[in-house]
Amino acid sequence: MNANASEDSTSQAEIWLIRHGETEWSLSRQHTGRTDIPLTEHGRAQAQMLAPILAQEHFDLVLTSPMSRAIETCRLAGLGDHAEVERELREWDYGIYEGRTTPEIRESAPGWSVWESPIPEGESIGEIEGRARALVQRLAASPGRIALFSHAHFLRVFAGCWIGDSAALGAHLLLDTATISILGFERENRAIRQWNVRHPDIK
Template identity: 55%
Template sequence: MTEQKKKQAELWLFRHGETEWSLNGKHTSYTDLPLTEHGREQATALAPVIAKTQFDLVLTSPRQRARDTAALAGLGNRAEVEPNLQEWNYGVYEGKSTPEIQAAEPGWSVWDSPITGGESIDQVAARAQQVIDRCLQHGGRCALFAHAHIFRILAAVWAEQPGVFGQRLALSTATVSVLGWEHGTRVITRWNAAP
């Protein structure tokens, strides 16, 4: 694979629509929650953006909320499940909000505190790198449907920063972000944009 071919890869990140837990700020990894009615509307609102763009590869997290977002946005029939796009495994913190966790563990942060029974940030960053490698190898525009933390870390890794840089990249539900190139350097060209 030539360097020129690798530079052609462009990653479009579509965060899934709202779920009951995302609405309430609860950490959601492996719990397979459906989209709320508003989340379904948000996912459908992505369709016009997607209809204007030709994608060469479509990947989705195995979680229902991401797969349903891809389907409602118009790419469900092309989406391949990519296990490395599943959300950060929060271990014992699954289903809890940061304020709830901090009430018992003052100063706790997902970005720099141990995740008992879950993944370290370095493990999530390694999964993100595998997704990036797959997209670089494939080339072209890649549509990815997944979750906030995996996308924030993936963007950091794309920009050749440590995974913790994702702490600086807020990401709302059902938004569009694009990772591309400028003069041969990997850059974030669009972030957390409404459709």
Template identity: 50%
Template structure:
């Protein structure tokens, strides 16, 4: 089995570097193009399960990528709750919290790394229970934690997985050992 982890396409806030957790903003025109380009790759797979964050940027990516017919909305795939840091850039946050790192410090009024880790552990259990290929449409920070937890690392290890918008990653197995097959793969026409 493989887990296809798809980060939503570009948004205005992903361009500006603003933390976008609960703010429900749409894709840009380029974000929609990135999502449409995934259709040719994802259509080659018969997914037993398609899970998607409830945020419109993820749902729109799922739809444009051709996976919207049997999608199940899963709030465990929502982006990190940034609390007081929602809408701020890392530079703005570091002005009030020097040295801040989300994967270590979490967000005041939002989630800790352990809370996000617990959510993605539920998603992983759900995907493994299906016993076939699964597609997950979600967000940068939550998918980075998912990759870390897939290979049995702590949620803070998500800091080691850079992830661009409109990209496809694939998690699978090396023999019976959870492994990363593809990470941050651009879709090329």
């Protein structure tokens, strides 16, 4: 997988976003923030399929969320030996909604949306936007190719902040397990180069 204009080294930051493989809760669509859910057997197989794609690239920096599902995905994808744990890559804190699906939450909070509604005892959209924007600013100033192993909502927020300084833009960016997305530049403008790309054998 090559980002077309991508070269072995980049004069501007090029950031590869890798969502972790399948877990039991991602399969059931339960909100998984700070609960350390392991990969399923299928999730581990998904992560292994990423290895030949990532092996074709040189990464100047590899960062992973501290959650085991991200760390294991990074390891099985072949980049574990080069990875540093980055606390800011952890998933959204869903507070009282941890472990619940959106339909379940809407039984008591009609119309609830993680993008628009309060999250009691958790992280507001402003708070997650703040940590994503700080990470964007830091990494955008780091020339080279960077791999981030993280989680669906955080990576969607990060991408929204990359292209428009807005976490809310992430609502429009679907992201499946064990996928690769690439952020970069079009001249001086931060842009999405590829999004939600999966290995053709990953189901």
